[in-house]
Amino acid sequence: MTDHNHSSKPGWADKKSFRNAFLGVLIxxxxxxxxxxxxxxxxxxxxxxxxxxxxxxxxxxxxxxFMFIVLAGQHLRKLVGRKEDYYEERE
Structure with a gap:
Protein backbone atom coordinates (compact mmCIF):
# COMPACT_ATOMS: atom_id res chain seq x y z
CA MET A 1 0.00 0.00 0.00
CA THR A 2 1.07 3.53 -0.51
CA ASP A 3 1.27 6.11 2.22
CA HIS A 4 -0.38 9.40 1.54
CA ASN A 5 1.03 12.54 3.08
CA HIS A 6 -1.81 14.10 5.02
CA SER A 7 -1.10 17.42 6.62
CA SER A 8 -2.03 17.71 10.27
CA LYS A 9 -3.60 21.09 9.62
CA PRO A 10 -7.40 20.76 9.48
CA GLY A 11 -9.17 21.97 6.35
CA TRP A 12 -11.84 24.63 6.21
CA ALA A 13 -14.65 22.08 6.49
CA ASP A 14 -13.09 20.50 9.59
CA LYS A 15 -13.40 23.63 11.70
CA LYS A 16 -16.08 23.50 14.38
CA SER A 17 -17.29 27.01 13.53
CA PHE A 18 -17.96 26.01 9.92
CA ARG A 19 -19.78 22.83 10.94
CA ASN A 20 -21.98 24.74 13.39
CA ALA A 21 -22.77 27.44 10.83
CA PHE A 22 -23.53 24.85 8.15
CA LEU A 23 -25.82 22.91 10.48
CA GLY A 24 -27.57 26.14 11.49
CA VAL A 25 -28.18 27.15 7.87
CA LEU A 26 -29.45 23.64 7.08
CA ILE A 27 -31.89 23.62 10.00
CA PHE A 66 -36.00 8.14 3.46
CA MET A 67 -36.05 6.40 6.86
CA PHE A 68 -37.63 3.30 5.30
CA ILE A 69 -34.88 3.14 2.67
CA VAL A 70 -32.11 3.52 5.27
CA LEU A 71 -33.57 0.96 7.66
CA ALA A 72 -34.36 -1.52 4.89
CA GLY A 73 -30.81 -1.11 3.56
CA GLN A 74 -29.34 -2.02 6.94
CA HIS A 75 -31.25 -5.30 6.98
CA LEU A 76 -30.65 -5.98 3.29
CA ARG A 77 -26.89 -5.66 3.88
CA LYS A 78 -27.10 -8.56 6.36
CA LEU A 79 -28.84 -10.66 3.71
CA VAL A 80 -26.60 -10.01 0.70
CA GLY A 81 -23.36 -8.78 2.27
CA ARG A 82 -20.03 -10.61 2.00
CA LYS A 83 -17.32 -11.01 4.59
CA GLU A 84 -14.37 -8.62 4.40
CA ASP A 85 -11.98 -11.39 3.32
CA TYR A 86 -14.36 -12.84 0.68
CA TYR A 87 -11.90 -12.55 -2.20
CA GLU A 88 -8.87 -13.63 -0.15
CA GLU A 89 -10.33 -16.93 1.02
CA ARG A 90 -10.47 -18.30 -2.56
CA GLU A 91 -6.73 -18.02 -3.04
Whole structure:
Protein backbone atom coordinates (compact mmCIF):
# COMPACT_ATOMS: atom_id res chain seq x y z
CA MET A 1 0.00 0.00 0.00
CA THR A 2 1.07 3.53 -0.51
CA ASP A 3 1.27 6.11 2.22
CA HIS A 4 -0.38 9.40 1.54
CA ASN A 5 1.03 12.54 3.08
CA HIS A 6 -1.81 14.10 5.02
CA SER A 7 -1.10 17.42 6.62
CA SER A 8 -2.03 17.71 10.27
CA LYS A 9 -3.60 21.09 9.62
CA PRO A 10 -7.40 20.76 9.48
CA GLY A 11 -9.17 21.97 6.35
CA TRP A 12 -11.84 24.63 6.21
CA ALA A 13 -14.65 22.08 6.49
CA ASP A 14 -13.09 20.50 9.59
CA LYS A 15 -13.40 23.63 11.70
CA LYS A 16 -16.08 23.50 14.38
CA SER A 17 -17.29 27.01 13.53
CA PHE A 18 -17.96 26.01 9.92
CA ARG A 19 -19.78 22.83 10.94
CA ASN A 20 -21.98 24.74 13.39
CA ALA A 21 -22.77 27.44 10.83
CA PHE A 22 -23.53 24.85 8.15
CA LEU A 23 -25.82 22.91 10.48
CA GLY A 24 -27.57 26.14 11.49
CA VAL A 25 -28.18 27.15 7.87
CA LEU A 26 -29.45 23.64 7.08
CA ILE A 27 -31.89 23.62 10.00
CA UNK A 28 -33.19 27.12 9.24
CA UNK A 29 -33.70 26.29 5.55
CA UNK A 30 -35.56 23.07 6.44
CA UNK A 31 -37.84 24.91 8.87
CA UNK A 32 -38.53 27.65 6.31
CA UNK A 33 -39.31 25.07 3.63
CA UNK A 34 -41.68 23.26 5.99
CA UNK A 35 -43.39 26.52 6.96
CA UNK A 36 -43.80 27.40 3.28
CA UNK A 37 -46.13 24.41 3.03
CA UNK A 38 -48.69 26.33 5.09
CA UNK A 39 -48.74 29.29 2.68
CA UNK A 40 -51.67 28.90 0.26
CA UNK A 41 -49.60 30.07 -2.72
CA UNK A 42 -47.36 27.01 -2.33
CA UNK A 43 -50.21 24.51 -1.95
CA UNK A 44 -51.83 22.51 -4.71
CA UNK A 45 -55.27 24.06 -5.38
CA UNK A 46 -56.77 20.70 -6.35
CA UNK A 47 -55.01 17.98 -4.33
CA UNK A 48 -55.51 14.38 -5.33
CA UNK A 49 -55.55 13.10 -1.75
CA UNK A 50 -57.03 14.70 1.37
CA UNK A 51 -53.67 14.46 3.20
CA UNK A 52 -52.13 16.90 0.74
CA UNK A 53 -54.02 19.69 2.52
CA UNK A 54 -51.70 19.25 5.54
CA UNK A 55 -48.99 21.88 5.46
CA UNK A 56 -46.02 19.58 5.97
CA UNK A 57 -47.40 16.43 4.35
CA UNK A 58 -44.69 16.17 1.71
CA UNK A 59 -41.90 16.83 4.22
CA UNK A 60 -43.21 14.10 6.53
CA UNK A 61 -43.82 11.71 3.65
CA UNK A 62 -40.32 12.28 2.25
CA UNK A 63 -38.71 11.81 5.66
CA UNK A 64 -40.66 8.57 6.24
CA UNK A 65 -39.64 7.24 2.81
CA PHE A 66 -36.00 8.14 3.46
CA MET A 67 -36.05 6.40 6.86
CA PHE A 68 -37.63 3.30 5.30
CA ILE A 69 -34.88 3.14 2.67
CA VAL A 70 -32.11 3.52 5.27
CA LEU A 71 -33.57 0.96 7.66
CA ALA A 72 -34.36 -1.52 4.89
CA GLY A 73 -30.81 -1.11 3.56
CA GLN A 74 -29.34 -2.02 6.94
CA HIS A 75 -31.25 -5.30 6.98
CA LEU A 76 -30.65 -5.98 3.29
CA ARG A 77 -26.89 -5.66 3.88
CA LYS A 78 -27.10 -8.56 6.36
CA LEU A 79 -28.84 -10.66 3.71
CA VAL A 80 -26.60 -10.01 0.70
CA GLY A 81 -23.36 -8.78 2.27
CA ARG A 82 -20.03 -10.61 2.00
CA LYS A 83 -17.32 -11.01 4.59
CA GLU A 84 -14.37 -8.62 4.40
CA ASP A 85 -11.98 -11.39 3.32
CA TYR A 86 -14.36 -12.84 0.68
CA TYR A 87 -11.90 -12.55 -2.20
CA GLU A 88 -8.87 -13.63 -0.15
CA GLU A 89 -10.33 -16.93 1.02
CA ARG A 90 -10.47 -18.30 -2.56
CA GLU A 91 -6.73 -18.02 -3.04
Missing amino acids: VSCVLAALAGFIPAFQNPKPHFEQEHWGVFFAVWGFAA
